[in-house]
Amino acid sequence: MTGDILTLNAGSSSLKFAVFAPKDSKQTAHITGKIAGIGRAPEFSARDANGMLLVSDQPTVFSPTSTHEDLVAFLLDWLEHQLGNRTLAIVGHRIVHGGQTFSQPVRIDDTVLSELDGLVPLAPLHQPHNLATVRAVAAWRPDLPQIACFDTGFHRTQDTLATLFALPRALSDEGIIRYGFHGLSYDYIAGVLPDHLGPKAEGRIIVAHLGNGASMCAMRNRQSVATSMGFTALDGLMMGSRCGALDPGVVLYLLQSKGMSPAEIETLLYEKSGLLGVSGISNNMQVLEDSDAPQALEAIDLFVHRAASTLAGLVAALGGLDALVFTAGIGENSARVRRSICARLEWLGIAIDHVANERNETRISMDASAIDVLVLPTNEEAVIAAGCRRFVEPSAV
Structure with a gap:
């Protein structure tokens, strides 16, 4: 080439x-x-x-x-x-x-x-x-x-138990399983972790990809062990306009009692929920942080609550935690969200440097913190380019 x-x-x-x-x-x-x-x-x-x-x-x-x-x-x-x-x-x-x-x-x-x-x-x-x-x-x-x-490729290293729903096996065999997403972002972060963590990069890491679309990935040896998204990119964390994890009984109720069509429910869950739905104002975290409306505050608090709870569950999947990485639009830019999530996880031994956090520095954990906390920009485009280079003719490498 x-x-x-x-x-x-x-x-x-x-x-x-x-x-x-x-x-x-x-x-x-x-x-x-x-x-x-x-x-x-x-x-x-x-x-x-x-x-x-x-x-x-x-x-x-x-x-x-x-x-x-x-x-x-x-x-x-x-x-x-x-x-x-x-x-x-x-x-x-x-x-x-x-x-x-x-x-x-x-x-x-x-x-x-x-x-x-x-x-x-x-x-x-x-x-x-x-x-x-x-x-x-x-x-x-x-x-x-x-x-x-x-985006699903990075998560193919997960074992079978991490991918299964508790549904009849025939449905799992048809492909109704947990796939996970944001894999290009996680692939990039996994590649640069040694530059920031040294040998600890091979340990128990959770990467929080927080943006308009949001998910988390638990890694060991820089490979995916578990992730918050599942069969579709609708699952897991609360997002900009997506609801995240939802009791499936809610969908049945909307169908049977509210008379909503599948298309109407799809629009509701993908485009009218999340930060936008709870606040009634915006799907943009910065807009909500700048607002004095109580609905905006509640939307932010719910986002943080769901993120901290999900992260705690992924710690169990890893059997502990050595480092936490924030990335993507909210993860890289919202000191308030990072501070609030970490405050709910102090029981893990997380202690952040509030000055470093406000400055969006790369390392925001204190020296005494039991867990390293980093803020790393992601670069999905670099991963795509690397994927393309696999198809370069040997003479051009």
């Missing part, structure tokens, strides 16, 4: 991208950016490797009805102009659900795409946009190799 690697990470309302050199041990992208506000008023921004703005949150020529396909076509044309004499050789995608079939990066062909289409019901907020992006790239350049990198 003689060209650059493009990574695409499509969400329901955003498209993040990065361009990497084919050989780069430092995992540094020379262009990064995003298209935000898809479905409302798309805005495009991009930076070079030094953080200098190439484009600054400029509205695109597209309307609120612009699709992911429209915006991908716009992005690819812009990149072609931006790269000049450089070319794109391969495109890597974050694909949220790989099911039982896919655990490692795979080159996308018609057969793979058809199988991934079949998993859309398991990740309805993400998988359709992931696959729409794949199709948009194929329409632009059918000859360009595309690689799928799976």
Whole structure:
């Protein structure tokens, strides 16, 4: 391969991208950016490797009805102009659900795409946009190799008991099991842990990926042992607009007594619950922290309560805890949330340095803390690029 690697990470309302050199041990992208506000008023921004703005949150020529396909076509044309004499050789995608079939990066062909289409019901907020992006790239350049990198793949190291629901075995055999998500984020954090923890990185670690989508992963030897998300990305922690773990009897009640349709319940649980539903204000943690409304405070407190309770359960899965890592949008930026979660876990021996925490420093635990507490930025794009490099011809490595 003689060209650059493009990574695409499509969400329901955003498209993040990065361009990497084919050989780069430092995992540094020379262009990064995003298209935000898809479905409302798309805005495009991009930076070079030094953080200098190439484009600054400029509205695109597209309307609120612009699709992911429209915006991908716009992005690819812009990149072609931006790269000049450089070319794109391969495109890597974050694909949220790989099911039982896919655990490692795979080159996308018609057969793979058809199988991934079949998993859309398991990740309805993400998988359709992931696959729409794949199709948009194929329409632009059918000859360009595309690689799928799976959020579920990192959790395939879990033993059987960690994946089973207490359902009839026939359903488990059909694939109704716990898959886990945010695997690209956890893969990145696992890779950099030795830089911050030394030999302790191989010990009992919990990584809290807290953002609009939120989950936790318990690791041993930097491999997934247990995680909070399950069959879909709806399970586990309270999130921005998703409810997280829910008594299944609530779903039955909504169906049988409230007369709601499955589609209405899906919208309720994925798009109208979580921080947004409890507060009635916003799914954005920063907006809630800035609000004086009692509903905003209650939403934050519930988020923290659920996070601390889930974390405590994962400690049991590990048989103890050596380090806790916060990552993703809330985990990296909300000193208040980190402080509140750790306060509920002081019984574990966690003691944080409040000054370091307020400064969002890398290590926020005190020297006397029995457990190291870190704040590490994640980099899913670097993991996707690494997955693409597995398909580089040996002569180019």
